[in-house]
Amino acid sequence: MWFEVIHPRISEPFFLDKQGWHRDHRFGPGPLVAYASPTRPLAFRPSTTAMATALLPTRAEIASYPVLFTWAELKDIIRRGDLGALKRHPDFEKRYQEWRKEAIAEHGSMEAYIVKHRLGWDLSSPCALPTLPTSSSSYPTPPPSALPTRTTTPTPSPTPEYFTPTSPPNTYTLLHNDWPYSLPHNIEHHVLWSRLPLLHRALSSADEGWARVCELGVYGFTGAEGEGEGVEDAVKEQGRGIAQWMRGRWDERGWETAWFVNPPRLQSVPGLAHFHIFVRRKDGKEEA
DSSP, X not given: OEEEXXXXXXXXXXXXXXXXXXXXXXXXXXXXXXXXXXXXXXXXEESSSOHHHHTOOOHHHHHTSOOOOOHXXXXXXXXXXXXXXXXXXXXXXXXXXXXXXXXXXHHXXXXXXXXXXXXXXXXXXXXXXXXXXXXXXXXXXXXXXXXXXXXXXXXXOOXXXXXXXXXXXXXXXXXXXSSOOSOOTTOEEEEEEESSOSSOGGGOSSHHHHHHHHHHOEEEEXXXXXXXXXXXXXXXXXXXXXXXXXXXXXXXXXXXXXXXXXXXXXXXXXXXXXXXXXXXXXXXXXXX
């Protein structure tokens, strides 16, 4: 016995055997498979791509949900450290929680899904950092008599202890947030995922400051007057490198940004270092 099934994201039907999985090769590479049983509702899964990736919301779907915060309110929430107040629209949040549950069931953890299907990182090997150059055209070449008689092996650069403005590009990845907060549509919500720690004791000059950072996290703003007002010195010190990277990525003459690293107690993906980035053009308009 066969059941005709209409996938909500695909216009053509495919067919399901009551015994379980069925591959329909009419859809070409990466055929869809589906499963149904008396004890489990029907679920749709691509056979070669993570189901969670296939069912991520589109930009149009994200924009269809009502806005909950203005740009000024977003910055105020970040400045107060009330990061738990940042939310998605309830309907969008429900969809996110359902997706998250399925992603964890399929991959074992959110970390595993993100690393494999969104970042493409191989965490079984260290970062492939560049080696130091053995020569440079900017330096004069010594006469032959001054050259060493033995050969030398290029020395690999040591792996950095933490993220800096000059961290090699292969140590981090910048992505759009697949499940952004309910913000005005002219605000871009990104996440930078780092293979290096973002918070580190060496970035704080005192134990008290480091303890404060572990409690509050780190945050900052660029491209606006008075961007450092109200930011504790310990937070500024710890986040100086991230702020410098932000200014290099989004020119302050045309962009305004806000960003934060969640404290450990609020991290939804604690196994992967990351920080949230919010960006908007300096056009003076507040879109709904």
